[in-house]
Amino acid sequence: MKRILKYILAAHLAAVSVSMAQNPAVGKASSKAIVISGAEIHVGNGTVIPNGTIVIEKGLIKEVGASVSNIPADAVKIDAKGKRVYPGIISPNSTLGLNEIASVRATTDFSEIGSINPNIRSLIAYNTDSEVIPTVRGNGVLISQATPEGGLISGRSSIMNHDGWNWEDAVLKADDGVWLSWPARVTASFDFATMSRENKKNPNYANVIRELDGFFTQAEAYKAEAGTTANIKLEAMQAVLKGNARLYIQVEKGKEIIDAIRFCKSHKIKYPVIVGAVSSTLAIDAIKENNIPVLLPTTHRLPDNGDDEVWEAYKLPAKLFAKGILTGMYYNESYWRTRNLPFVAGSAAAHGLSKGDALKMITENNAKILGIDNVVGTLEKGKQATLFISAGDILDMMTAKVEKAFIKGAEISLDDKQKRLYKKYADKYGIE
């Protein structure tokens, strides 16, 4: 009897712990219209509507403005007086969903073997049940670009909503672009003979560029001739070459950026994106001249050299905005840290960027750069209702507090594993 009881108890506990470990259910689309009123609406394009209303219907923003007509009588009303509404923040170049515990290889799915892997797709490895995802959307980051890493051409990214039963359900845009890691002309490595870090000219630089060039040339020729033997790598490049997908180039140093831009021109890449901490004046000018957008990494970086300005990285967004370059931002230090993306944008605002531009950088600009601005990125009529309500300024952790969030008009749960653990132990100690 005792044993049975113990068994039942154990089973019960197991059941509890299992349910504890699961993510909340996916948000359900509302059959009725939703009206959020009285809020300070941060459109995402730099404008703010101080006391505005948003009407959501069938997953889309039906109306938005200071005064809105045609509110359906049965609409669900949300009074957001004194609160703020923001478009869902977009987190590019992320391994969220591809990586659960960084140090446990069994849980990582973002880096494939091989150097030229355009056929590789992050989409299918994206795990909607990752326990990390809900913790990220809890800070208003509602969309991310699941991005493969490693090798020369890492593979193709896909843009995912942070809600969905499976990847098919969660995907916002599949295979949106190919990721290329541009080689470095100079590599730094630790030399054990001198016990110092040495910079060495990369002897393979020219070879690697030649290899890339050859591959792109092959890919171009591949489309030209019907009946060629199928090659899934070359096939995978077609969307980029046809201008239906982006070419994301991870590159930082001045000369390499110029090389990369030339490369794109010679292969007539329609949508190249420079991804990296672009700081050389030489490169910035070339980028501007060729009208190429830039995705900057987090400002949370130390300068490369001791002689550099202390807050160099924090000032970089303002510098690129001032140049008129379309600039977005990602936080790829670690997938779990992408929840800090709004604060990183806030840091940029503390170092020269306007608060409107800081928000724009991680909403409208990221959407434009990723090619999804037709559906998300701003709170404008006709776009998907992927947005959230915060009690205060989302760019400042002191005031940020996401109270409600919607993805394609469906309200999502803001619960996550960490909040559950918080509640569990708050209960244990009898604290608030």
Added chain:
Amino acid sequence: MLKRLFINLLLVCVGADLYAQATFPLNGVQDQRLQTYLFKNATIHVDAKTVLTSSWLLIQNGKIAKVGKDFDYPKNAIVQDLDGKHIYPAFIDVFSDYGTPEIPRTRGGGFGETRFESPKEGAYAWNQAVKPEIKASDIFKVNAKTSEELRKAGFGAVVTHSQDGIVRGTSAFVSLNTGKENEIILKNEVASHFSFDKGSSIQTYPVSLMGSVALLRQTFFDAEWYSKGGKEKERNLSLESFSKNLSLPLVFHSRNVLDVLRADQVGKELGVQFIIKSNGDEYQKIDEIVASKASLIVPVNFPKPFDVEDPLDAERVTLSELKHWELAPANLAKLAQNNVSFAITTSGLIDKSQFLANVQKAIESGLDKSKALAALTSEPAKFLKLEDQVGTLKAGLLANFLITSGDIFDAKTKIAENWIQGNQFVINDLNISDIKGKYKLEIDGNSKLAMDITGENDKPAIEVIKNDTVKIKTTTTRDKDFLTINFKMSPSDKGVIRLSGYIDDKGIRGEGRNAEGKEITWRAISPEKSAKTEKADTTKKADKVNAGKILFPFTAYGNLEKPKSEDLLIKNATVWTNEKDGIIANADVLVKGGKIAQVGKNIAAGAGIKVVDGTNKHVTTGIIDEHSHIALFSINEVETVSSEVRQGDVIDSEDIDIYRQLAGGVTTSQLLHGSADCIGGQSAIIKLKWGEAPEKLKIPNAPQFIKFALGENVKRGNSATRPNRFPATRMGVEQVYFDAFQRAKEYKKEHEAYAKLKSKAGVTAPRRDLELEALVEILDEKRFITCHSYVQSEINMLMHVADSMGFKINTFTHILEGYKVADKMKERSINGSTFSDWWAYKMEVKEAIPYNAAIMTKVGINTAINSDDAEMARRLNQEAAKTILYGGLTPEEAWKTVTLNPAKMLRLDAKLGSIKAGKDADLVIWNENPLSIYAKPEKTIIEGAVYFDAEQDKVKGESVAEERNRIIQKMLEEKNKGAATVRPNTRVRPSEVHCDSMLEFGGITVEEFENQQLLNNHKH
């Protein structure tokens, strides 16, 4: 004619054994030559201060017999008239490795293995880097090539030792004469040598600089114990030698100026004064060098200019490297001006023929000539107690001297002869005639030519001048009085004119072949002596005036002057007191004598008080980072119990991260050992006084802390292979603690029992063990634990071990699952120092939550937010603010997690952590609410001195750019002038430095290190 014969006679002598070894049998007939020489009419530099003009030097049997004038001398003396020439004592290099074996550069250890034992066989020290038993005299071998190089540079004898290991044994004083070792070794066991470099040892310990310091320290204690009776328990030939060697002069090989200060500090702690081989950068910390009173052996291997033609290459050169290139030649002058006693060494100079030129460079940069001479002769002799043999030209000393053409520090002067123990070595033949000047040239009857001879006497450069205007370069060689000259009369000529001739009083004449091969005759007539030009010198002096200033610290964003404490009144600010008054609007803070004097409204500014307007600003106490790894040369040692190592031994006062933290409002950091070991090293608590030397950064009399660590890092859980070091599981970790404290208790008992003995006669004092001593301090509550920890099981474990072994845990740091054991921590009054929102990066942080700090706070635990990261540390205010977002702490509570709470857990809250009269004036003036993402420090003040000022930061940034450009331009000029350059090479500090980094190995993780066991020589 007589003179020529004399020279020839001497040349024959060279190489003949003047003092054939008495014990060696002779094959042939005895050939004992005359050994009495008299040098007349020379300018004799008896020592650096005594110069005798037209005087005589008599040497007999290899020794100096007499210095003076017009004295009686033996009739069999060979007399040389040195009119116009100078005689100097030969130079002495006391930091040489001449004749010692090359040090193997082996990569030791196995793949994935820690090597615990020394491979050296025999009854020697446990550690391979400790080898006091090595005697240079045992391993010394004459090396003709090296000795010739040194003789040419003016040296007569050197003190040599094997420059390998931490304890290196003794040096030998050796002559640079030719001959067999039996005659060359002048003295055995001259000095005892030390360093912090383990050299060729393939044993794993020590992997860090601080481990080397600890090993040296422990060896001193072991040797003392051994000599006072320990030998009854263990036979140890190394320790025997060590004690014996302590009576000798002790010479330390340092790697940079901070190493000099470190060696001196450690020496003083152990009751010895090291003579320190420095590195030519002492000018950067001259006040501290003077205060050390240490004698230095200083190299003159000045850095070469960098090749900065490519601006992208130039970017990699740091301002401090640029400035060092410019200022290094003035180092010796700076030492001399500050009355530091020093000798000069050739050490580090690969091309020894550059030696004298570099000393001359130092003189051009302001070094007094007599100090230079003393540093090459009497000072080194005095340092190593060799004054009875060398260093001056006094009767009875070795006949080691130089004959020069003039003042030895004049660039034009040549060393004619280097005499060693009465044996002559001709360095430059000065008897070769001077043929410089303009000649009328006639070749085969063509008299419209002229010839201009310049350059050195023995290597003339000759130009043939055609029609008074066209200058034709020639290739010329001179062999004493014979010249060969080759040239083309005009560039289009097919053939070369070849002339050969001899020099006499009237000019040069000879024969040759013209371009067509026909025989011709030629002559060059009546030279006019070319006027001496000395323009070069004035430009050099102009350079010196333009040289940049020294920065404190010596890096970008360093200060021209160290910041000084000021009396300040900050008016009308929002003051976050962290006291009962909370946050006071429109309040004033008065700072006097580095302390907070008063806080309140409407405080009147007294005389001499600087008023700072705080309108619309926030004033807080400085941020305190409980967990930092900035400003260190070492983070991890890799013994499971490494309690003997001290972060305080390896503080890097020049680390730019100090300044970066100041820019984020941090004023105090605890520099912790890493998490590689269950029991790590002793931490150092510093204030970020940017510009002060390491010892001045430390908070005086601060409570002592030590790092413990649990979990994946100590068990090497993320290593590619299972390591061979115990422990490999959390089960083993518990046993490490039980065992360590068990041993500590026994140790304590043993020492207490000995202390209580009424008569200590005949009883061997127990051995001092620095590892256990630190643990006894924990037991005695004189040292406090901060323990790196993640999951609840192991946290619980350590609390139980502590309870049962009778010690307390002061702080759990990281403590990401603190929320699960908060009640248990609270019961034991343990502090928690955690991250704001880190998780998911490894298995043991799977259940880390950002609400941790809030839960711990609400349970009543004194909770801090720490960084463990130089980037995050400069925005700890933001990390603190996350406790508002995650768990709803009040702004005041949130702010205390980075100020008052860490002050409490560091037991420094009596002085730090709040704005209260009497506490240290460590203040930050912010442009906004400090918890806001938009907040930036405008001023960061420590003890009333402004260490960071946002306005000044801009100025500093601009001056970095200007100064870089100025020196880069200067380097380009040097390159254009033909100077050899070196490619820029960054020695950047890795920016991602955490608990598991190995700074000595470029910041790789401990696990990577152990997988590779990269035990190469770590020479910098």
